[in-house]
Amino acid sequence: MVNGKLLERIKKTVAEQAVKDNLEEGMVVGVGSGSTIIYAINMMGQMNRELGGLDIVCIPTSHQSSQLITQNKLKLGSLTEYPELDIVIDGVDEIDSHLNAIKGGGGCLLQEKIVASNTNNFIVVLDYKKRSFNLGTNWKNGVPIEIHPIAFKPLMTKFIQLGGKPTLRQGIKKLGPVITDNGNFIVDVNFGLIENPESLNAKLKAIPGVLETGFFIQMISTAYIGEESGKITIEKKKRN
Amino acid sequence: MVNGKLLERIKKTVAEQAVKDNLEEGMVVGVGSGSTIIYAINMMGQMNRELGGLDIVCIPTSHQSSQLITQNKLKLGSLTEYPELDIVIDGVDEIDSHLNAIKGGGGCLLQEKIVASNTNNFIVVLDYKKRSFNLGTNWKNGVPIEIHPIAFKPLMTKFIQLGGKPTLRQGIKKLGPVITDNGNFIVDVNFGLIENPESLNAKLKAIPGVLETGFFIQMISTAYIGEESGKITIEKKKRN
Amino acid sequence: MVNGKLLERIKKTVAEQAVKDNLEEGMVVGVGSGSTIIYAINMMGQMNRELGGLDIVCIPTSHQSSQLITQNKLKLGSLTEYPELDIVIDGVDEIDSHLNAIKGGGGCLLQEKIVASNTNNFIVVLDYKKRSFNLGTNWKNGVPIEIHPIAFKPLMTKFIQLGGKPTLRQGIKKLGPVITDNGNFIVDVNFGLIENPESLNAKLKAIPGVLETGFFIQMISTAYIGEESGKITIEKKKRN
Amino acid sequence: MVNGKLLERIKKTVAEQAVKDNLEEGMVVGVGSGSTIIYAINMMGQMNRELGGLDIVCIPTSHQSSQLITQNKLKLGSLTEYPELDIVIDGVDEIDSHLNAIKGGGGCLLQEKIVASNTNNFIVVLDYKKRSFNLGTNWKNGVPIEIHPIAFKPLMTKFIQLGGKPTLRQGIKKLGPVITDNGNFIVDVNFGLIENPESLNAKLKAIPGVLETGFFIQMISTAYIGEESGKITIEKKKRN
Numbered sequence: 039m040v041n042g043k044l045l046e047r048i049k050k051t052v053a054e055q056a057v058k059d060n061l062e063e064g065m066v067v068g069v070g071s072g073s074t075i076i077y078a079i080n081m082m083g084q085m086n087r088e089l090g091g092l093d094i095v096c097i098p099t100s101h102q103s104s105q106l107i108t109q110n111k112l113k114l115g116s117l118t119e120y121p122e123l124d125i126v127i128d129g130v131d132e133i134d135s136h137l138n139a140i141k142g143g144g145g146c147l148l149q150e151k152i153v154a155s156n157t158n159n160f161i162v163v164l165d166y167k168k169r170s171f172n173l174g175t176n177w178k179n180g181v182p183i184e185i186h187p188i189a190f191k192p193l194m195t196k197f198i199q200l201g202g203k204p205t206l207r208q209g210i211k212k213l214g215p216v217i218t219d220n221g222n223f224i225v226d227v228n229f230g231l232i233e234n235p236e237s238l239n240a241k242l243k244a245i246p247g248v249l250e251t252g253f254f255i256q257m258i259s260t261a262y263i264g265e266e267s268g269k270i271t272i273e274k275k276k277r278n
Numbered sequence: 279m280v281n282g283k284l285l286e287r288i289k290k291t292v293a294e295q296a297v298k299d300n301l302e303e304g305m306v307v308g309v310g311s312g313s314t315i316i317y318a319i320n321m322m323g324q325m326n327r328e329l330g331g332l333d334i335v336c337i338p339t340s341h342q343s344s345q346l347i348t349q350n351k352l353k354l355g356s357l358t359e360y361p362e363l364d365i366v367i368d369g370v371d372e373i374d375s376h377l378n379a380i381k382g383g384g385g386c387l388l389q390e391k392i393v394a395s396n397t398n399n400f401i402v403v404l405d406y407k408k409r410s411f412n413l414g415t416n417w418k419n420g421v422p423i424e425i426h427p428i429a430f431k432p433l434m435t436k437f438i439q440l441g442g443k444p445t446l447r448q449g450i451k452k453l454g455p456v457i458t459d460n461g462n463f464i465v466d467v468n469f470g471l472i473e474n475p476e477s478l479n480a481k482l483k484a485i486p487g488v489l490e491t492g493f494f495i496q497m498i499s500t501a502y503i504g505e506e507s508g509k510i511t512i513e514k515k516k517r518n
Numbered sequence: 519m520v521n522g523k524l525l526e527r528i529k530k531t532v533a534e535q536a537v538k539d540n541l542e543e544g545m546v547v548g549v550g551s552g553s554t555i556i557y558a559i560n561m562m563g564q565m566n567r568e569l570g571g572l573d574i575v576c577i578p579t580s581h582q583s584s585q586l587i588t589q590n591k592l593k594l595g596s597l598t599e600y601p602e603l604d605i606v607i608d609g610v611d612e613i614d615s616h617l618n619a620i621k622g623g624g625g626c627l628l629q630e631k632i633v634a635s636n637t638n639n640f641i642v643v644l645d646y647k648k649r650s651f652n653l654g655t656n657w658k659n660g661v662p663i664e665i666h667p668i669a670f671k672p673l674m675t676k677f678i679q680l681g682g683k684p685t686l687r688q689g690i691k692k693l694g695p696v697i698t699d700n701g702n703f704i705v706d707v708n709f710g711l712i713e714n715p716e717s718l719n720a721k722l723k724a725i726p727g728v729l730e731t732g733f734f735i736q737m738i739s740t741a742y743i744g745e746e747s748g749k750i751t752i753e754k755k756k757r758n
Numbered sequence: 759m760v761n762g763k764l765l766e767r768i769k770k771t772v773a774e775q776a777v778k779d780n781l782e783e784g785m786v787v788g789v790g791s792g793s794t795i796i797y798a799i800n801m802m803g804q805m806n807r808e809l810g811g812l813d814i815v816c817i818p819t820s821h822q823s824s825q826l827i828t829q830n831k832l833k834l835g836s837l838t839e840y841p842e843l844d845i846v847i848d849g850v851d852e853i854d855s856h857l858n859a860i861k862g863g864g865g866c867l868l869q870e871k872i873v874a875s876n877t878n879n880f881i882v883v884l885d886y887k888k889r890s891f892n893l894g895t896n897w898k899n900g901v902p903i904e905i906h907p908i909a910f911k912p913l914m915t916k917f918i919q920l921g922g923k924p925t926l927r928q929g930i931k932k933l934g935p936v937i938t939d940n941g942n943f944i945v946d947v948n949f950g951l952i953e954n955p956e957s958l959n960a961k962l963k964a965i966p967g968v969l970e971t972g973f974f975i976q977m978i979s980t981a982y983i984g985e986e987s988g989k990i991t992i993e994k995k996k997r998n
Contacts (some may be wrong), residue, residue, distance in 0.1 A: 069601075071694070102693040102694030104838065105838065113435045116834065117428055117430075118428075118824065118825065118834075121431040122432070143691070144692055144693035144694075146692075149426075152486045152487040153427060154486070155432075155486040184642060187388075188357055189392045190357075190358060190360075191357055191361040192357055195361060208691065209691060209696065211687055211688065211690055212624055212689075212696050212698065212704075213580055213625060214582030214626075214699065215581050216692050216697075217697040217698065217699060218697065219697060220461075221700075223698065224692075231744055243484065244483065244505040249490075250486065300766075300793060311927040311933045340939075341907065341934040342935075347977065348599050353597075354596065354599055355594075356594065358584065358585070358588050358594075359594055366962075384933035385933055386933055425819065447931055448864070448931065449929070449930075449931060450929075450931055450938065451927055451928065451929060451930055452864060452927075452936050452938065453820055453864035453865060454820050454821040456931045456932050456937075457821075457937040457939060457941065459934065460941075461940075525848045526778065596910070597908055597912055598910060598911045599911075601911040601915060628906065632906060632966045635965065643974060664874060666869075666940065669840045669872045670838060675841065723963050724960075725875065726874070726875040729969050729970075730969075
């Protein structure tokens with residue numbers, strides 16, 4: 039069992055390696071959200087300073103990501119200007135053996151999923167603790183689901199009918215429910231071990247009021263996994 | 279070809295008949311949006327005045343609907359208080375021979391679909407001009423799709439790839455795009471004649487950034503159709 | 519110095535007393551947000567159960583407040599239906615000797631201020647720790663200010679120019695800034711001791727992008743203050 | 759009386775002249791919204807193409823403005839990246855003899871006012887029909903006021919108490935009220951002839967739920983006015 043400091047070093051190493059391996063001048067880069075991705079943005083900021091100006095455009099996935107891009111003096115863009123992205127780098131909450139993932143612990147899943155759906159090269163960076171054979175093994179907080187606020191009550195029932203234990207995510211620095219960057223609620227639904235995330239995702243998305251789920255199915259091209267040993271494992275999506 | 283005045287009379291007759299046939303004291307009633315539904319709300323308001331207080335609760339589907347309910351002194355409720363609705367009455371833009379519909383010409387599809395998904399008795403009222411064998415026959419404005427504003431540009435491309443002609447709906451009393459009651463954009467996508475709306479709907483809903491489509495598939499229980507002759511046709515969903 | 523348990527008892531006592539003294543059948547009641555106000559709502563819920571139905575309508579000031587009203591089976595209303603309120607009961611973060619207050623620690627100031635501005639009888643409940651001679655004495659977290667997200671950066675500078683130390687409030691259960699129920703940011707601006715809140719409030723409100731401040735100036739009619747001794751002090755606004 | 763075509767030529771001329779006189783390489787430029795400003799953006803787009811890349815950053819004031827900037831391949835920025843603007847160019851609905859203005863006919867006043875408040879060089883372009891001695895003379899649609907949706911009903915009363923005739927702006931391409939780019943309502947309040955806009959503005963801004971007014975008081979540095987004769991009058995703010 040590694041301690042917190044070592045885990046941070048693993049996260050930093052893997053995020054930086056993914057940037058070094060994949061970032062090229064001239065690229066339009068989707069930039070995820072979360073604690074691991076901070077290391078990736080800072081790495082880009084450092085390259086930007088050292089090179090006296092990195093010729094990349096960064097598309098954010100959240101207010102957090104937007105502010106980090108700006109703080110690092112990187113060029114901020116939008117999907118309206120750049121609808122196709124060369125790469126997207128993001129974290130995950132958990133990834134399974136088929137490179138399907140759960141995301142949204144930080145509440146940014148809707149924008150993250152929109153951005154990730156506009157590249158052919160979606161790269162995720164994570165530490166070994168977030169890797170499972172099946173989703174729901176290590177990530178016990180439930181699948182984050184962004185919902186329309188008016189639908190909150192009936193949706194709780196529908197999530198139970200699908201076998202989940204739903205919790206409306208509550209704010210800590212604000213009263214009442216967490217509000218996403220899009221003005222919506224997040225419900226964290228614990229489905230236990232999830233053997234078929236694709237099917238469950240389709241059922242969830244068919245429910246009116248479900249604006250997006252935290253399932254990222256067959257979207258990830260490459261996963262950089264920081265191992266306990268300090269080494270990095272790189273897994274790539276199998277070609278169909 | 280009927281004139282505008284006659285068409286309004288047909289819409290009024292059919293909306294009022296649906297209310298008379300289906301509304302009972304003690305009910306929780308979802309109230310749609312649109313020009314036909316105004317007649318239904320006004321009918322409820324009239325019953326409320328005549329009976330000296332109608333014991334129903336109305337769940338709105340838009341700011342418009344909410345304001346009409348309040349103006350008619352009917353009791354306003356929410357899905358949070360009343361997650362299960364006895365009936366929902368709404369209009370449609372077009373309905374096909376399987377009682378599948380396109381809605382959203384007035385931009386309220388997301389909330390309308392959420393409300394309609396919480397009843398077993400979804401009743402629609404329409405005039406005969408809105409009935410087609412296939413969707414896309416009479417309704418030429420395209421399928422309204424509510425999208426996240428940041429995804430606008432790449433989604434236009436994806437809608438074209440699915441065979442549609444998309445138009446970002448523009449405001450008239452405001453500059454730039456129409457903003458929905460939920461703060462989003464509407465894209466009207468013309469797919470021509472739609473033979474399999476269920477399959478097209480599933481493809482659209484799988485795209486991140488598509489928050490909801492205007493397809494209402496296998497949701498309608500009963501359609502009240504005002505015929506050119508003045509008669510009313512009642513069609514019911516077939517039991518499976 | 520009282521312990522946490524005793525403080526909770528003080529909060530409970532004062533909230534319940536304010537309800538008993540002021541609530542009457544037939545009233546339209548604005549219901550605030552926050553930890554003290556929970557006791558007031560629960561008290562109303564208890565009266566509702568004991569009386570087999572309390573004939574009041576509750577107007578919420580936040581998602582939290584709305585959910586608590588519904589959980590207590592109290593009748594939920596809106597300013598659209600009931601634009602004039604008989605009483606509003608809310609908490610404060612700090613109150614000064616002129617019954618001016620700072621609110622917004624829980625992020626609900628905009629809706630709270632709207633609701634409170636539509637009654638002639640705005641009652642606040644608080645424990646003695648929230649009473650100061652001048653605002654800024656006990657409440658050290660800064661004046662919460664709700665701002666438009668796009669204006670965040672230039673506003674930070676303007677708040678400094680007005681003598682404040684601004685902090686963009688960050689989420690804990692979500693990445694990036696806290697988002698209010700209205701989709702905006704909160705900046706907590708520490709102005710130190712505030713001798714003239716009225717003047718400072720006017721300066722802040724004049725800045726485009728400031729949507730509302732946490733200053734409640736000359737709005738409070740009656741303050742119920744739970745003393746350390748267990749007694750309750752009632753202070754009333756001086757007539758002009 | 760000029761015809762529509764001539765008026766368009768006047769608007770085009772004045773917008774282009776303001777750009778030629780004021781735009782310099784390296785500038786951060788706030789770009790307004792509206793029908794006159796389209797000519798200014800297109801002029802910048804033309805310069806951009808002719809010069810093979812204009813070194814300016816454009817800060818938008820609306821979705822409309824953002825899309826026009828992008829269509830013209832101009833560089834899009836934000837106040838978060840560029841909190842101080844060299845110039846802002848915008849239109850008005852009416853301007854008085856003290857260079858105070860009413861804006862918001864297109865519903866973008868909140869963002870326009872935020873952007874305009876972050877420059878020392880706020881330039882407006884208009885045709886002679888929008889110039890009055892007093893505000894409210896030629897512009898008869900009322901002062902646009904952006905409000906929080908929940909406050910709609912009580913605010914209507916308060917606007918009447920201030921001597922106005924308020925109308926909730928209704929959508930045409932959507933049912934119910936117009937929703938702004940910020941998710942709010944617009945009320946157009948007709949105050950007749952307005953002799954003291956500064957005082958009226960302060961009273962309006964003091965009302966909770968009023969998020970911003972369409973009054974732009976002492977903000978304009980320079981007005982370019984296209985006269986009926988085809989000439990351009992340039993008026994500058996008097997130094998205090």
